[in-house]
Every structure is written in structure tokens, then in C-alpha cells.
Amino acid sequence: MTDYDAVFWDVGGVLLDVSSVREAHAAFVERLLAENDIDATADESLDVWRNVVGRHFRERDGTEFRSARTAYGLAVDEVLARDVPEDEWFPLFRATVREHLRPNPGAREVTARLADAGVYQGIVSDADADEGEFILEHLEVREHVDDVTTSEAVGRTKPDLAMFEAALEKSPIPAEGTVMVGDRYEHDMAGAARHGIHPVSHGAEDGSAVEYVVDDPRGVLAVVGVDD
Template structure:
């Protein structure tokens, strides 16, 4: 048996042939996101000599960004970067052009954002075993590309479906339908790894995708539950 045919035989024994990944809270460590935001505001406030504490600025920024998303129409996409800009404006008390704050924001991301433990190793292993992998995430196209490249995960992915590209956010049918349309595998042979029950778990289950809860609340739609991304290998039937 050739190496190629052996690999095909091993792949045929997998329980699932495809994995859809969320980004924030799954591939991207959320503590690192919080650290990045705090570092950005600290640098921004110092550069502009704004007389407000980092803690107060961070609280106001988060409130404004949160309101930006809460005010959207149902599952309609709203840009996170646009919300971040609104937060900056609120802190300063006037409009701040993007080119006056975004470089510091991006640099803080480069310094602080990190992958969830074992994310890179798991994606690399699945890629090597021929498992189809795609991102399905509520994120801006620009931020998605930066994060996946920065974390070193982009080379292992076959496709990316963002809310900006679809115009909707999970659990809207359009998000999962767009991802499935591009995938060569059926929903029944696909898992969705997510950290939010309504958006990722129940949303995927409604389309026949087998949900893997990673920090998500419990509920009837959960097919598998993991506490470490390495456990995805066992879910798929990949020998560790």
C-alpha cells in the first residue's frame, strides 16, 4: 500500500471529514484579546495626553462597542472596527480619524493576541490528515485575515466564511448555508467547534452539523463537549 492510499484508508475511518471553527474564544484566546485592548488604550491615551484612567477608558470603550452591536437589526452584520472607532471617539469626546488610532490598535494586537492552547497543533495535525477545515465566524474580513495570519493558522484552513462576507451573523441560516455550500462534505460529516450555545451550537445543529461545545452553555443541541482543543482529534477519530 502506498503512503497516499494508506492516508486515504485512515481518513475513511474518521467519524467526520470536516471541521468548522469559530475564532474568538475557540482559536483566539479571549484573555489575550482583553490584554490587547487594554494595551492599545494605554498607548493611545498616553500619546494624546487624555486625562482619564485606562480602567475608565476601557469601561467606556467596551460600553460603546457593546451598544454598537446591540443596536444592529437582528442578525445583520455590524463592523467591529467601526465600533472600536466609536469607542475611541467617545473617550476623546470628538471624532478621531481611523489613521490616528488604528496603527496603535494593530500593534497591540501583534504584541498580545495569541492562539488558544494547542490550536495550532490541532489544526496542523488535521490538515496533515486531509481533514477539511474552515472558519465560520462573526468577524470583519480585515480582522479575520489579520488574526489568522498572526496566529499562524491560515495555512491550515481550506476556507473562511465571515459575517462581513455574508452580511449576517450566526445563528442566521445564511452563515451556515454559505459555509456548507463551499464545503465538499455533507453536514452530517461536519462538526462545528464553538463557544456560544445559541450562535454556534444550536445554529450548527439546525443545519445538521454536529456541534462541539468548547466553553459553551449546555443544552440539547450539544453533540460533543470538550475542554481542550486537542480533544477535537478524539471527536473526529484521529489517532493522537
């Protein structure tokens, strides 16, 4: 028997090491400059990249979904100072990301252990649908996950209740039997709590919504009640 029968996972910062994302983007920008013979430093161009991507997301209306791939394309145009077709830059981006992205320690182990214990596992992520699937496959956790709910599919981002409603509709387990593991307080902890899901903080700010705190994804095993 387990204390909870379902786990909803955030991806970035929980299953995915976010520092590896930053490394991947820096490496991509450096390769982009080299392949296009651009007279700019990697640091300058990385600042441009980050500013464009950040502005793309800051300008969204409330919790509306905005595509990360669109943001990256806009950033590439700015770095290279021209309109660049996606098929010109995206293969290099995907190859670079594949080289750098890595899971947080324990991510593969805990998802496999939970799957073996019969615990339902869902992803609740603000990612683009295709990119989310790619990351989960790359991290070697997709085979252990029952379903994936992305902001692209729902059209909203966390903490919009539509995200959690969509995930619960696909799950055989009600909210009271479900935990949400995330690294952002308002998006993951407070958003889940407003829907009756039990929040588990993995690096999120402390607050009244947090019921459990873990510093390693494997700590979720004890929360759920899967014996070591």
C-alpha cells in the first residue's frame, strides 16, 4: 500500500537539471556564431539570446501559452541579424541540447521505482509538446510516465487551474490521492494546492501551500510511501 497513488512531476528543476539547459543554450549560441562567421563575442550574443527569450515570455497575457521554440527562433534572428528559417537553425539546436541536457540525480531511478510500485505518474509542464516529449525521452524517464500534460496542449501555463484539471482528467487517481512535485512556489505549489493536490517542494520557496519538502527526487518515494 502507498500513502498516495499518483505523482505529478514538473520537469525543469525537478527531473531536468536546469543548469544543463543554460549550458546547452550557451553552447548553441557559440556554435551559431562559428557557423555563420559572426563578429561578436559569445557572451554578448548569449546576452542577446537571453534578453529576447525573456522578453517573449514576459509579454504574454497572464497564463497564456507562448512557445519556447518561437522564442528561440526570434533570438536566433536577433543574434544573426537576419530572418533565419527554422530548418536552418533547429537541427543544430536539437543536436546541441542532446549533448548537454542531463537529468537531476535520481530522476531515472525514482520514476522507475514508482512505476514498478504501480504509482500513476503524470507530467505537468509549461513546455512545448514536442520539446517536452523529446526531453523526457532524452532523460530516459518517458517510459515510466503514464501521461504528459503540456501548456501547448492546454493553451495555458501553470498556475492556471486548466493545467491541473487537464492532468487530473487523464489520471485515474483523484486530487486527494495525488502529489505535485515542483520547484516554483506559485506555479507548482500554490497552483496544485488550489486544486486539492498535495504539493511537494523540490527547491520551491517555502510557503503555506507546501506540505512536503525534498532535496532529491528520490525523496518522493518516502512521501508516497514506497518502501526502500
